[in-house]
Each structure stands twice: as structure tokens, then as C-alpha cells.
Amino acid sequence: MDNARKNVVIVGGGIIGLTSAFRLAIAHHDVTVFDQSPAKGATWAAAGMIAPSGEIAPGEEANYELEKRALPAWREVGRLVKDLTGDDIDIVETGTLLVGWDQSDRRQLEQFVEVAQSFNAPMTRVERNDTPEFFYGVSARINSGVLMAGDAWLDPDQVVRLLLSALEKLGVNIVHEHVNEIHSDENRVVVISDHREFHADLGLVATGASGLPDGGSSVTNSVRPVRGATVRVQGLDRSAQPALRAFVKGRAFYMVSRPGGYCVLGASADERSEAVLEVGELQRLLRDGLYVVPELETARVLETRIGLRPASPTLEPFFERLELKGWAWSSGHYRHGVTLAPLAALSALEFVEGS
Ligand SMILES: Cc1cc2nc3c(=O)[nH]c(=O)nc-3n(C[C@H](O)[C@H](O)[C@H](O)COP(=O)(O)OP(=O)(O)OC[C@H]3O[C@@H](n4cnc5c(N)ncnc54)[C@H](O)[C@@H]3O)c2cc1C
Known part of the structure; x- marks a missing residue:
């Protein structure tokens, strides 16, 4: 041919x-x-x-x-x-801010840093005192993090x-x-x-x-399918700030904020093939979100979405x-x-x- x-x-x-x-x-x-x-x-x-x-x-x-x-x-x-x-196509390059919720989550963050260093990934340590805007909406318990520049979202x-x-x-x-x-x-x-x-x-x-x-x-x-859910909420505009990723009580949470206060909260991950969202899964995701970003308390839930990631x-x-x-x-x-x-x-x- x-x-x-x-x-x-x-x-x-x-x-x-x-x-x-x-x-x-x-x-x-x-x-x-x-x-x-x-x-x-x-x-x-x-x-x-x-x-x-x-x-x-x-x-x-x-x-x-x-x-x-x-x-x-x-x-x-x-x-x-x-x-x-x-x-x-709006492609927004905000970078990612990684934080840890409690002491063991912060140890997990340090392990992430070690792996990222071994990949030669560019990163900067950031403190709330120096860059309070990065921590907008983030729990007062969290005062430091790691900024990974170059990450983006669409x-x-x-x-x-x-x-x-x-x-x-x-x-x-x-x-x-x-x-x-x-x-x-x-x-x-x-x-x-x-x-x-x-x-x-x-x-x-x-x-x-x-x-x-x-x-x-x-x-x-x-x-194989790896099930995951995101929750869409309205009410907190962090769109000028880095996307947020957190280790929370050993689990992972992220929040991507779009202009106007539309936020995507994610994401669960289960070795399951049924595209259904269970109550416990939703509860854990929202609870982790509230730990890290307490201002989500008054955000309105718009929608939940579920999908199966294709994993080799x-x-x-x-x-x-x-x-x-x-x-x-x-x-x-x-x-x-x-x-x-x-x-x-x-x-x-x-x-x-x-x-
Ligand atoms: C909760 C969650 C959050 C995620 N967040 C991100 C992220 O932030 N960034 C990122 O890069 N990735 C993310 N991913 C991963 C990403 O969504 C997937 O890797 C990607 O969507 C896979 O694309 P795909 O087209 O292969 O599969 P799919 O999007 O699943 O599309 C497959 C399509 O094939 C169709 N299909 C299946 N079988 C047949 C058939 N026999 N005949 C005809 N049509 C068929 C289905 O209807 C479907 O539309 C996320 C995934 C999940 C679940």
C-alpha cells in the first residue's frame, strides 16, 4: 500500500x-x-x-x-x-503544587521528591509565608509544598x-x-x-x-480497567494558582480549578471494572478534599463522573x-x-x- x-x-x-x-x-x-x-x-x-x-x-x-x-x-x-x-483549545500552564496533609503524608511527599529528583524533574520548595497565593483555599495546617513547574491542564x-x-x-x-x-x-x-x-x-x-x-x-x-471518579463542584476559583495535589491519610487527592470557580476533584482508583460510583468512594474523595481545601465546604456539587482507565x-x-x-x-x-x-x-x- x-x-x-x-x-x-x-x-x-x-x-x-x-x-x-x-x-x-x-x-x-x-x-x-x-x-x-x-x-x-x-x-x-x-x-x-x-x-x-x-x-x-x-x-x-x-x-x-x-x-x-x-x-x-x-x-x-x-x-x-x-x-x-x-x-x-485553552491550555493553561499553571504547574502543580504538591502537599502532604499529616506527618506521614509529608513523609510520602518527601519520597515523591526523591523519585522526582531521580527523574531530574524540575521542582521548587515553596512556603506559605513566601507565596501565600499558592496556598489560597488550602488548610492552615499545610504551610509548605513542592511546586512542579511546566505542568498544565485543558x-x-x-x-x-x-x-x-x-x-x-x-x-x-x-x-x-x-x-x-x-x-x-x-x-x-x-x-x-x-x-x-x-x-x-x-x-x-x-x-x-x-x-x-x-x-x-x-x-x-x-x-485491565482501573475505575476512577471525579466530582465537579462550583464555588472556589483557584484557576490562577497551580493545580493542587495532596497526599491525604495515605490516599491521593487533586483539584483542578477552572476560571469562574468550576473545580474538578479527583480521583479515586480501584481495580474494578464496573463503571459505578459507590457511596464510600464518593465520601472518601469529598472528605479528603475538605481536609485539604476546607473552603470546599460551601461549594455546590454539580456532577460526579466515573470512568475506566485502560492499564497495561x-x-x-x-x-x-x-x-x-x-x-x-x-x-x-x-x-x-x-x-x-x-x-x-x-x-x-x-x-x-x-x-
Ligand atoms: C477519574 C479519571 C481521571 C482522569 N484524569 C486524567 C487527567 O487528568 N489527565 C490524563 O491525561 N488522563 C486522565 N485520565 C485517564 C484518561 O481519561 C484515559 O487514559 C483516556 O481517556 C483513555 O482514552 P481512550 O480513548 O483510550 O479510552 P476511552 O476514553 O474510555 O474511550 C474508549 C471509547 O471506545 C468506545 N468503545 C469501547 N468498545 C467499543 C466497541 N466495541 N465499539 C465501538 N466503540 C467502543 C467507548 O464507548 C469509548 O467512547 C483520567 C481517567 C479517569 C477515569
């Missing part, structure tokens, strides 16, 4: 599928996306942090190195989207809205159907969905934590050409799928133009 215009089918319209569709359509390929409910999977629950430094975790140096490339890649997607739609709802509008302008067809089976016929890939059989030159599976549809199998990769055994993302001819699988983005979507999209382009 040459580099000419290709017909590509994408199964799954979360942030990975939609960003890949955009990148392929911009490069003049004919793209069709199948998803019964686009962007209502993990993408819907995500807070939208692009936080390579704030998300540092032991053993995840490869993810850190990859994520450092995400912000420029998102800025490029933003420019391309603006050329088409006239609208900007609003996945806005990104999805703009991507869908750009895809429409580019003539990308979104079929609101679940794909039950994939296979290959001679030189074509085939999708069997609820109501049709669809043929294309190449196929990409981007189904997040759902894994491969029937007919597809992998020799190297697998995903190594916790690293993958882009795999399947043995099934003409098919590739892009998944395993775990806690970082919003961050990594433009890079996954470049892998999709390489796959299509190199096949």
Missing part, C-alpha cells in the same frame, strides 16, 4: 480515537469512527491534567519522558483545530467539542454503533457493528479499557500492529490518556502512512 489517501476505520471515539481521527483526516485520509457513545468513557471522567511532573510515580520514568513531549504536541493540535474551527469537554466540530468539517463520519467483531478479508479490514458491515483499507482499535473486540487478539499486550501490565501505553492484517491497537494510556492523545495520534499516522 502506498502513502496515498487511505480509507481508515477507527473503533472507539474516546480521546485517543478522536485525536487519531483528527490527525489522519488533516493528512487527507478518509476516516470513519465507530462508537455508540463517543467520549463518554474514561475521557468523560478525566480532569484534563497534562502533568508529567505532578504524576511522577516510582518505576514510571518511561511515562515521564513520554509525557514531557505532550504539551508541545497539544499546542500543535490546538493550532490545527483553530485553523479549522476558529476556536482555541478541559477535555472543550477539546472533545472542538475535535468533533473539526472532524465534521473534515468530513469524518461518526457511526454511533457498537462494534461486535473485527476481521480482515484479502486486502481490506472489516468491521461488524450493530447494524452494518463496513470495509476499509486499515483499521485502528481505540476502545480504551474495553480491549479488543471479538476477532482481534494480541500476542504482546493486554489492558507495565502501566505504559502501547501502539501495536495486530497479526490480523491491516489492524493496529492503541491503548494502555492508563492515567495519562488525555495527556498522551496527540502522541498516540502521531503513531496512528505513522501506521497508516507506513502500511
